[in-house]
Every structure is written in structure tokens, then in C-alpha cells.
Amino acid sequence: MITSRQILLLCILAVAAVASLALSLSSGSVDIPLADLLPALTGRGDALTIQIIGEIRLPRSLAAFVTGSLLAFSGVIMQVLLRNPLADPYILGISGGAAVGALTAILLGAANLWLTHAAFAGALLSMLLVFGLANRFGKWSVTRLLLTGVVISAGWGAVINVMLTTSANNTVQSMLFWLMGDLSQSRAGGWHFLLLLTGVGAGLMVARSLNVLIKGDLVASALGVNTQMLRICLYFTASLFTATAVTIAGSVGFVGLIIPHMLRLAGARDHRILLPGSMLLGGSFLVVADSLARTVIAPQQLPVGVVTAIIGVPSFLIILRSTMSK
Amino acid sequence: MSAPLLQIDNLSLDIAGNSLCQGLNLQIQRNECWALLGRNGAGKTTLLQCLLRLRDISAGRIRVQGKNLNSIPRRQLAAQVGMLFQESVDALPATVIETVMLGRHPYSQSLLSDDEADIALARKALLELGLESFAQRRIDSLSGGERQRLALAMLLAQQPDLYLLDEPSNHLDIAFQTRLLDLLTTKIHDQGGSVIMATHDINLASRYCEKILLMLPKGKHLVGSRQKVLTEHNLSVAYGCEVRLLRCAEGPDFFYPA
Numbered sequence: 001m002i003t004s005r006q007i008l009l010l011c012i013l014a015v016a017a018v019a020s021l022a023l024s025l026s027s028g029s030v031d032i033p034l035a036d037l038l039p040a041l042t043g044r045g046d047a048l049t050i051q052i053i054g055e056i057r058l059p060r061s062l063a064a065f066v067t068g069s070l071l072a073f074s075g076v077i078m079q080v081l082l083r084n085p086l087a088d089p090y091i092l093g094i095s096g097g098a099a100v101g102a103l104t105a106i107l108l109g110a111a112n113l114w115l116t117h118a119a120f121a122g123a124l125l126s127m128l129l130v131f132g133l134a135n136r137f138g139k140w141s142v143t144r145l146l147l148t149g150v151v152i153s154a155g156w157g158a159v160i161n162v163m164l165t166t167s168a169n170n171t172v173q174s175m176l177f178w179l180m181g182d183l184s185q186s187r188a189g190g191w192h193f194l195l196l197l198t199g200v201g202a203g204l205m206v207a208r209s210l211n212v213l214i215k216g217d218l219v220a221s222a223l224g225v226n227t228q229m230l231r232i233c234l235y236f237t238a239s240l241f242t243a244t245a246v247t248i249a250g251s252v253g254f255v256g257l258i259i260p261h262m263l264r265l266a267g268a269r270d271h272r273i274l275l276p277g278s279m280l281l282g283g284s285f286l287v288v289a290d291s292l293a294r295t296v297i298a299p300q301q302l303p304v305g306v307v308t309a310i311i312g313v314p315s316f317l318i319i320l321r322s323t324m325s326k
Numbered sequence: 327m328s329a330p331l332l333q334i335d336n337l338s339l340d341i342a343g344n345s346l347c348q349g350l351n352l353q354i355q356r357n358e359c360w361a362l363l364g365r366n367g368a369g370k371t372t373l374l375q376c377l378l379r380l381r382d383i384s385a386g387r388i389r390v391q392g393k394n395l396n397s398i399p400r401r402q403l404a405a406q407v408g409m410l411f412q413e414s415v416d417a418l419p420a421t422v423i424e425t426v427m428l429g430r431h432p433y434s435q436s437l438l439s440d441d442e443a444d445i446a447l448a449r450k451a452l453l454e455l456g457l458e459s460f461a462q463r464r465i466d467s468l469s470g471g472e473r474q475r476l477a478l479a480m481l482l483a484q485q486p487d488l489y490l491l492d493e494p495s496n497h498l499d500i501a502f503q504t505r506l507l508d509l510l511t512t513k514i515h516d517q518g519g520s521v522i523m524a525t526h527d528i529n530l531a532s533r534y535c536e537k538i539l540l541m542l543p544k545g546k547h548l549v550g551s552r553q554k555v556l557t558e559h560n561l562s563v564a565y566g567c568e569v570r571l572l573r574c575a576e577g578p579d580f581f582y583p584a
Contacts, residue, residue, distance in 0.1 A: 218411055
């Protein structure tokens with residue numbers, strides 16, 4: 001059920017998304033006043049500002065936004081698919097597969113472009129592996145999928161550890177940054193935004209069915225949902241989105257787990273609000289986290305994945321406490 | 327005459343090599359209240375699930391309002407047949423009114439907005455089950471009986487022609503048991519629908535249901551009127567224990583284990 005309060009929440013989130021991007025564009029080693037942002041974005045003002053905004057900060061901020069959106073969206077879908085509030089985009093081993101791909105590329109000293117390709121290939125491999133193993137005779141249960149995914153994920157973890165312990169120190173450094181999630185090399189392409197828009201559209205198409213699906217497969221089927229088909233679509237959508245996010249920024253943790261819950265606690269339980277809301281909040285959250293990651297101990301940069309946990313943990317606990325006491 | 331609400335021809339059900347039911351023939355017309363009785367594991371729930379295509383049958387044919395069950399699209403079937411399940415899944419938070427609104431899913435037209443008429447029906451269903459003051463409550467704060475009433479309210483909002491009830495009296499006190507069954511019998515009378523309820527409560531069944539399907543051991547079964555099927559002998563065979571009947575001068579008959 002959509003209430004006017006939920007629509008208001010969505011509007012606030014949209015404003016917050018714009019505000020977070022503005023904040024991120026203005027902050028950094030060179031402070032750019034908010035008033036100069038709009039001229040710089042439209043190509044007016046001094047050349048240096050235009051260059052900093054257009055070539056350095058905007059691409060990175062957009063990459064952060066896209067990554068956060070994709071992860072939060074996948075988080076919602078995974079929680080519905082596995083009917084488990086603890087599920088996050090990485091639970092079924094997508095990030096593990098991507099990490100093994102990326103680390104292999106780093107180990108071979110491959111260029112950045114190959115690193116992203118390798119990460120994406122690893123994620124796809126993991127996705128198909130889990131699907132193939134969990135899927136038997138066209139039927140798959142939630143438990144079977146979850147167990148398969150968790151086990152495959154643990155397997156990737158072991159491979160990652162082998163690679164970390166046997167690599168030279170200087171490569172280990174960049175491997176760790178990748179594993180914690182890092183946006184310093186990230187660029188979002190036009191197709192990422194296209195993917196986001198497709199996601200919102202497709203998500204809204206099935207949002208009503210998702211509301212029913214969280215009540216279990218039997219109830220959902222009895223209410224007219226083709227659960228088997230829907231689950232397969234959800235699995236591949238969430239996996240592809242996660243794979244894309246991981247390819248942009250490495251495995252940034254926490255966003256996909258807490259953003260959906262924050263919104264549910266704020267009253268956005270209907271997936272028609274929850275899905276777009278998660279994208280907005282997830283994007284804004286990662287943009288802010290990344291601004292902090294590159295400014296807090298400047299000129300050094302923190303991996304953004306560390307910051308998401310540092311600000312995510314307390315804020316989530318505060319929200320949880322305040323809603324529980326109601 | 328229109329086709330029966332439900333027609334079962336020569337249905338067989340097997341689970342893990344055990345035959346639960348063989349050669350079942352059954353016709354359910356409008357305005358009928360059926361009880362599905364049998365011991366634990368006799369296949370009551372399984373049979374109900376087959377009637378909604380949630381499980382495959384081993385042999386036979388099921389027709390809903392004259393149409394082959396397998397040829398009816400899920401959404402359309404959901405408008406014709408609705409089911410109350412024994413278990414509910416509440417992993418993610420929801421409020422009572424949101425949950426009842428899900429019962430309107432088969433009819434939802436617009437992707438983004440909720441139809442006023444659907445909300446009104448959901449509120450009416452809450453009222454009918456005495457949950458009107460619970461509308462904004464979170465479902466994880468409800469008691470077992472309140473959850474059961476919520477599940478029933480969701481089913482009422484669904485407005486199917488045929489109600490399949492799996493243990494409807496679970497968790498309900500005697501006041502709500504009778505209130506619920508009075509409500510359902512009035513509803514099917516007004517709407518021309520029918521009820522099949524699987525239950526362990528023989529007395530509840532004998533009080534409200536004209537027709538009985540009694541599942542016996544080894545895939546056998548008895549179908550017929552209450553007077554014909556509910557006898558001491560039949561029930562004793564079905565449950566594998568001695569069942570006696572106490573006839574009361576006033577009020578319904580009473581079955582009890584000897």
C-alpha cells in the first residue's frame with residue numbers, strides 16, 4: 001500500500017540525492033563554492049574549476065552514485081528472493097567470483113580495463129555456477145539456493161586468501177583496496193545509467209508481485225504470481241546489477257544490506273516505493289561516503305568500503321533503536 | 327445448469343511412493359460447505375494444494391467451473407479459488423492493512439496506485455474479522471489467533487468463488503471459530519461460493535458442513551453427506567482409534583475418542 005507519507009519520503013530522497021552530489025562536487029583538495037557548481041557544470045566560469053568538476057569529481061561522484069544505487073537495488077531483490085533480512089548482494093558469491101577475476105588481473109599486472117573485464121567475467125561465472133548447481137529439474141528452493149551460494153562464496157574466499165598470501169607486498173596493497181571497495185579509479189558510463197533506468201522500470205513492473213512474494217511461494221502462487229519465473233528473473237537481475245557494481249568499484253560492503261532496511265524502518269515497505277527509494281538512498285549514501293573517503297585524511301585516500309561501514313553501522317543502529325522503541 | 331465450481335475425476339495422489347488417494351471423484355456445486363477429514367499425514371493439505379495447482383497430481387483431471395485446471399492462467403485462477411494456508415511467512419516487516427491488501431493482488435489493475443475500491447474491501451475484511459483497530463499494527467506484534475484472523479481477512483479480500491481452508495480453526499478460540507464459520511457460510515450463501523475445509527475438528531465439521539470427504543488409510547476415501555459419512559465406524563477406521571458419538575437432545579451431536 002502506498003501512503004502519502006511514503007511518496008513524501010521518496011521526494012525527500014530525490015532532493016537528498018541532488019544535495020549529496022552537490023556536496024561531493026564542491027568538496028575536495030580544492031574547495032569549490034556551491035554557487036560555482038552550476039556554471040562549471042554548464043561550461044562557464046574559470047577553466048581550472050571546469051576541469052576539476054568535469055574531469056575529476058563528476059565522473060567519480062556519478063560512479064559512486066551508480067554503484068550505490070545498483071547495490072541497494074540488488075540488496076532489496078536478494079532479500080526478497082531469499083526471503084531473508086540478512087541477505088545482501090554478495091551473499092550468493094557474486095562478489096567472490098568478481099574478486100577472484102580482479103585479483104587474477106592484478107596478479108598478472110593487467111591494465112585497468114582488463115581488471116574490470118576480469119571482475120565482470122568472474123561475477124558471471126559465479127552467477128552461472130550457483131544457478132546451475134542450485135537448479136535441479138527446473139525447480140529450486142530458497143534454502144538450496146542460499147546454501148549453494150554461501151558455499152560457493154566461501155570457496156571464492158579461500159581462493160582469494162591463497163592469492164593474497166602468495167602475492168608480493170606491492171600487489172597485495174592494490175588487491176586489498178579492490179576487496180574493500182574503492183572508487184578512486186572508477187568511471188561510470190552512460191550504459192550504467194541506462195541499466196539503472198531499466199532496473200527502475202522493470203522493478204516497478206513487478207513491484208506488486210514482490211509485495212506478495214515475501215509472503216512465501218505458496219501464498220504468492222495462490223494469489224496469481226508465477227513464482228518460478230519471477231524468481232529466476234530476480235536472481236539474474238540482482239546478480240547482473242551486483243556484477244556491474246562490483247566491476248565499477250570493487251566489493252563495497254554494507255550498502256546493499258542496510259539501505260533496504262533503513263527504508264523499511266522508515267515505512268517504505270511497499271516495493272513500488274522501496275525499489276526506487278533504495279536506489280536514491282543507496283546512491284546518495286555512497287556519494288557521501290566517497291566524499292569522506294577522499295577528504296578525511298587527505299591527501300591520502302581511504303577505500304570507500306571502509307567508510308560505508310564506519311558511518312553505516314552507527315546510523316543503522318540508531319534508526320533500529322528509535323523504531324524499536326515505538 | 328452451469329458447470330460445477332469444482333469437478334474432480336478419477337484423481338490419484340502419491341507422495342514418495344505412498345498413495346494418499348486413488349480414484350477420487352467429486353463434484354462441488356455452489357453454496358456447499360465441505361469438510362475434508364482424515365488422520366495426520368492423510369493428504370488433506372496436499373489435496374487442497376493440488377486444487378490450486380501448487381502441486382502436481384499423479385493421475386486424473388480437475389476442472390474449475392468447467393475449465394481444465396491446467397489451462398487456467400494463475401491470476402485468473404486466483405480470482406476463482408483462494409486458499410488459507412497453515413503457515414505464514416513473515417520474514418520482512420509489514421502492517422496488517424498492507425497484508426490484507428495483498429488479497430486484492432489478482433485484481434490489481436494499475437501498477438502504481440491502489441484502487442479505492444480495493445482498500446475499501448480490505449477494510450471491510452478487517453472489520454469482519456474484528457481486526458479493524460489493528461490496521462496499522464506490525465504483523466510481528468500479533469498473537470497466533472490474530473495472525474490466523476489476518477490470514478482469513480486476506481482470503482476474504484481475495485473474494486474467490488471457492489474457499490480452500492487448511493485448518494481454519496487453528497489458534498482460534500471457540501468464539502472466533504463459530505464467528506468465522508458463521509461468516510463464511512453467510513458469505514458463500516450470498517456470493518454463491520463454496521468452502522472446502524480441512525480440519526481435525528470433527529465436531530466443527532459436523533456442525534457446519536453438509537458434505538464430507540473422509541480420507542481413509544491406503545488411498546481409500548468416502549464421499550457423501552454428513553449423515554452418511556460421519557458414523558462411529560467410518561471415523562474409527564479413518565483415525566485408527568475408537569470414535570464414539572454422543573447424541574445430544576439439544577445442540578449438535580458430539581464425537582469423541584473412546
